[in-house]
Amino acid sequence: MSNLGKREEQAKSRGVVIFARNSKLDYMRIAQHNCKLIKEHLQLPVAVITDTKTHDESDTAMFDHVIMDDSQDKNKRVFYLKGKSLHTPWLNGSRSDVYDLTPFDTTLLLDADYLIMSDKIKRLFELDIDFTCHYDVLDVTGQNLYKTDRRLGVYSIPMVWATAVLFRKCEFAENVFSMMKLVKQHWQYYASLYQFNPKVFRNDFALSIALHILGGYGTNSYSIPWQLPTLTSRAKIIDYTEQGIKYLYEKQGRDYVGRVQQDIHIMDKQSLVDFI
């Protein structure tokens, strides 16, 4: 194949990118599991962006591309379940570098813990759009726990979710990720401007601000037309089979059980790791 032919083939390439950098939680194990699911349901190549430490202690053979990124952005995150909490470093800061790191022309950027259990999201690749992500979240425990996450602050702009983002290599997407970097660099300033707590850097917030500004100050929407199904960190996975994920959650002192069999964002990473 000529170089031109290779370039044309690359220009049309599609794939999924996952960040997986281990902390106290084994994110690579979750990424490996999700990689299997993606290959089964989407039949797309998967690239993992990881660091040297995680790479050296993991088997990455199943990924089509392994991209090393040793930047040191660090946050702390706390997961809760029935009064117990797990404090863990959260290596989420380099997400805005994905535009430069992705090997694909059209990229579906996924959180490692957004488990793909259907081919639904593949339809987004057929669209003539440059950028799309979720604006609405569905709490599958029916408690509407994310109602406060509709906006960055009480009187602020709508919040979007960086959990699943589809973008093409184009000026708009490049600008969005550049803007996210700018927001990250001046996090305190943007936190004051958009009235949210600056304690933890959140990609969701940086993306919300970038899309708000670059989308004509809120005049455009880039929303995936369905909600992002999410299993809160207050729910514990108690079974995970081909029939889906069974979970237990507490509401007003009583235990309830539910089951999902669809694409799902798992917030309690530890109980997920225990089942995969």
Add this chain to the structure above:
Amino acid sequence: MDKVDKLEQFAQAKFEHAVAKKNLKEKIDSELYVAHNGGMFKADQALIAFLKAWEEDTIYMIDTYDNPIKVERIQLLEYAKKAYQQTINAYHVEYEQLRQTRRASQV
């Protein structure tokens, strides 16, 4: 088990059922979307009826992203009917399963 315990269990089961039904409906709604000529359309009854009623083979329609899309009517109608039928059939099967279980934990 006394009467109050039974009533509490009944209420818990009703809550689990309602949540499971809502989640199932959301899942089904999200599976109704079809891509066509760079646009995305929800394959619901209104879309199918509109495509069936229109006479010209090529039309321009506003998609879910509010973009005007050139639509090959017959082709989109075929996709929409297929997506609708598959999705709603699956909905019926899962809904019946749900109806026959007392607690969502038994599904």
